Amino acid sequence: MLLTSYLLAGLAIALAWPVPVWLSRARFTSRSPFTTLIFWQAIALAGGLSMIGAMLIWGLAPLGDNLLSGLGALWGVVSGRLSADHLGPVHLFALSAAVLLGLHLVFTLLLTWVRVHRHRSRHRKLLALLSNPAPSDSRTVVVQHDAPVAYCLPGLTSSVTVVSRGLMEALDPEGLKAVLAHERAHLDQRHDLLVLAFESWHQALPWLPTSKLARGAVHELIEMLADDAALRQVDSAVLLRALITAATGEAPPPGASSGLPEGDLSAQRLKRLITPSPRLSRSARLALVAAAVLLVVAPTVLLVAPALPL
Known part of the structure; x- marks a missing residue:
């Protein structure tokens, strides 16, 4: 033993x-x-x-x-x-720690799910007031805002993609198709469940450095998976320009290689779109x-x- x-x-x-x-x-x-x-x-x-x-x-x-x-x-x-x-005291401590850690992990997962569910419910109510269905797609809604915005809102029974009027005006039809394909990949592949699991792990063990590493890595990897799904419908140049436009609000000039956005659109994601490596x-x-x-x-x-x- x-x-x-x-x-x-x-x-x-x-x-x-x-x-x-x-x-x-x-x-x-x-x-x-x-x-x-x-x-x-x-x-x-x-x-x-x-x-x-x-x-x-x-x-x-x-x-x-x-x-x-x-x-x-x-x-x-x-x-x-x-x-x-x-x-002995050491054995009792070890048993107590095992039980408490197990309960802590399960409780944190459930608590994270409840918080996320409540946040999404409130968000859906706001969208019902502030958005309109996209004329060409029943799974997409449009918010009347000048800033370029695109994201997805998962749900147990229904999921929706949200785009802003500003983004639709900034993108051409192919660029909009690329952004929508990217966001729908998140919904179809249920990336929200992965994010929930690793977010709860980080919330349960914030003192563990690798929980933060894992959370960041998973966020980037699911973005890459969504990029790959979009690349089945558009070419890499169209997707790259669409993502940069969505991140900055301005379409980059053809061939631009500087001034690229940071954040979700990381250097590694940009690199694999600009100079793809073999699988x-x-x-x-x-x-x-x-x-x-x-x-x-x-x-x-x-x-x-x-x-x-x-």
Whole structure:
């Protein structure tokens, strides 16, 4: 049991710092955003399992030689059938920390969802008053504002894309098509669920530097996925000019390479649109997916395998 807790603690430390830092600095991520997103999700899930599992196994060590027997003995202690003499202060602290961390993660996820749901509900009510349906698309509404604005508002039963009158006037039909395709990709691929998960992780563990790294990386990766979806309908030059116009309010002159906006339209996104790199090879993508699966399986095996009959 102690060896298992040490292994889980080591995996938790690796997934809390060196592995996320490496992935956030890796140059291949923009060549396969979808695969990289899978890897980020594996890091978050395996890291949480490892942290909770290490403390749980450490706390149960005096009660059994595996997780199941330890949990059975712990229930006996809670119900008063067994003595708690074997549990020292350190073990009680570890068990309490495991339970509290697990509840904290779940509660923060639920609280984040409630906050987001309330914010979107209020936003929908405002849009109902301040916007009009787009004449050519029932899933798009137009707000009467001069500033260039384009975003999507996800929902459980209905989702909508919002654009401003200023953006529609600043873009030609192909540019508007590119922006709408980008925003609809966010809705169709349910990127809001990924953002919710990693935002709640950051809110639950703000002291963990990698939660901030993961949140930033996921935001950029889903923007790249939406760019890729838009590129199936327009070419890269049209999408680039549309995104710059949406970000700055002014269309760049043809061939412009300076004065590009910052923020959501990051340097990495601009680079992959201006000078696209070849997609990551199939073998490399399969290797990343296999590594992601291994990350999730490893803590699960360490927790459950010792209790399985040989």
